[in-house]
Amino acid sequence: MIEFHNVSYKYEKGRGATNLNFTIDDGDFVFLIGPTGSGKTTLMRLIYFDLLCDTGTIKVGSFVSDDIRRKDIPTIRRGIGMVFQKYHLLNDRNVFDNVALPLHVLGYSGREIPNRVEEALDLVGLKGKDDHYPVELSGGEQQRVTLARAIIKEPEILLADEPTGNLDPVSAFELVQLLETVNETGTTVLMASHNYNLIKGRGRRILELKDGTLRGG
Amino acid sequence: MDKLMYLVSEGVKNVWRHKMTTFTAVFSLFLAIYFVGILAIVGDNTHSILEYLRSKYKVEVFFDQDVGIDSAKNITNTIREIKGVRTATIIDKDDAVRIFQDQFGEDILSILGYNPLPISIVVNILRNSIDPLQVDPIVSEIKKIDGVAEVRYQGHLIKKIERTYSGIMKRFPILAGIFIMVAVLVIYNTVKLSVFAREELIKSLELIGATRAFIKMPFIFEGIIDGMLSALFAFPCLLATVNGTNYLITNFTSWHINLLIDATIFLWLILLAGIISVLGSYRAITGLLK
Numbered sequence: 001m002i003e004f005h006n007v008s009y010k011y012e013k014g015r016g017a018t019n020l021n022f023t024i025d026d027g028d029f030v031f032l033i034g035p036t037g038s039g040k041t042t043l044m045r046l047i048y049f050d051l052l053c054d055t056g057t058i059k060v061g062s063f064v065s066d067d068i069r070r071k072d073i074p075t076i077r078r079g080i081g082m083v084f085q086k087y088h089l090l091n092d093r094n095v096f097d098n099v100a101l102p103l104h105v106l107g108y109s110g111r112e113i114p115n116r117v118e119e120a121l122d123l124v125g126l127k128g129k130d131d132h133y134p135v136e137l138s139g140g141e142q143q144r145v146t147l148a149r150a151i152i153k154e155p156e157i158l159l160a161d162e163p164t165g166n167l168d169p170v171s172a173f174e175l176v177q178l179l180e181t182v183n184e185t186g187t188t189v190l191m192a193s194h195n196y197n198l199i200k201g202r203g204r205r206i207l208e209l210k211d212g213t214l215r216g217g
Numbered sequence: 218m219d220k221l222m223y224l225v226s227e228g229v230k231n232v233w234r235h236k237m238t239t240f241t242a243v244f245s246l247f248l249a250i251y252f253v254g255i256l257a258i259v260g261d262n263t264h265s266i267l268e269y270l271r272s273k274y275k276v277e278v279f280f281d282q283d284v285g286i287d288s289a290k291n292i293t294n295t296i297r298e299i300k301g302v303r304t305a306t307i308i309d310k311d312d313a314v315r316i317f318q319d320q321f322g323e324d325i326l327s328i329l330g331y332n333p334l335p336i337s338i339v340v341n342i343l344r345n346s347i348d349p350l351q352v353d354p355i356v357s358e359i360k361k362i363d364g365v366a367e368v369r370y371q372g373h374l375i376k377k378i379e380r381t382y383s384g385i386m387k388r389f390p391i392l393a394g395i396f397i398m399v400a401v402l403v404i405y406n407t408v409k410l411s412v413f414a415r416e417e418l419i420k421s422l423e424l425i426g427a428t429r430a431f432i433k434m435p436f437i438f439e440g441i442i443d444g445m446l447s448a449l450f451a452f453p454c455l456l457a458t459v460n461g462t463n464y465l466i467t468n469f470t471s472w473h474i475n476l477l478i479d480a481t482i483f484l485w486l487i488l489l490a491g492i493i494s495v496l497g498s499y500r501a502i503t504g505l506l507k
Contacts (some may be wrong), residue, residue: 090418
């Protein structure tokens, strides 16, 4: 569960997020929409505690921002999968190593890792691409590697920040379908996008941000 | 255990993955170790070079013509008692004639019909003192002895050598300190740059919930490997430099000096390389994680 109570955050140069109040229940699939600069990324960063709110309270699972300690942050993030517009893949490692990275962080045994990587790649439709390097893949494929890396640790929450921003319409559509598949396994999904056409008609809850303020929900 | 193995293997793989940054780090570390090593070897051998030069210090004491061999032996014993004297060797009148003939190619007895050369002794000075050697007090004491006619020694040269040695020993620690500091700074910045070049990896690891220790460890292992590699390249170069210098000294000079490498220098250098690269990596990565 993700809960925001009167949450505000201001960057040094101004803007950010103002008085956000919302709750996302476990297993929900929520779209976060708004134009560029409306505060979508700020909201996401507040969820994974990359930013700490100035006022208000954020609750993510059992962690509450008021009592959060620096050493708790890695633990919180282990329960959150993240997908970004810019992929953030490691170009000096192949697909297998990129996807396996969270499992090493979690301390999985060397025997267990190959099977899990294979399953994750299978789910995102990249079976057989494990020895490719990111630069050898298309944008859509790279984003699917990012998704495989995010879901391999079976996170409770999946945050997707403009994951379709660099993709063609077909790849974007396929990625949203994949996110829905992940959601069906019980993972809470929050996907930010400024492409309203991509998300309309899916029957999902939509949070709309404008100038750092939530307009719907 | 799997995690530790992964972190160690990541450190090893990073060396290979980032060949250019590894090369830069290893090369600058190699240069630093090499020059610090040379400095250490020079420092270690300075005293043995000085001992060699001191072995050449010679004080010649000439007796009055009327001093016989028995009196000369007594005076020699007195001189041996003087603090700072290592040996005193008598050269009697017959030896003096032979030396004269060796040096000038003339038989003085056949020229003059008698032997005018006095009995003398050659005094050698203690050479293993760490402090600068003072020959003047020894000479003054010898001059006070009855029967001593003249004392000859290379006072100016000895003073110059001792002054130079004393100057080197005063400046050496400062020079070594400055050199090590510069080396540390160069290496630290090289390692820092190589860590900064992998900001993306660090950011990704932070986002997937890696602890600070997990992020730091591969960089530390990489630092250790870089340190070991640079030491591996520096040691043969140091050996070659010392052997080359010994070859030049033996074949092109009349000095009997053989530069030696104390094996503990290698241990200190490995330790230095390891500490510098590990500290450099640790500080750089800690700075990025703030």
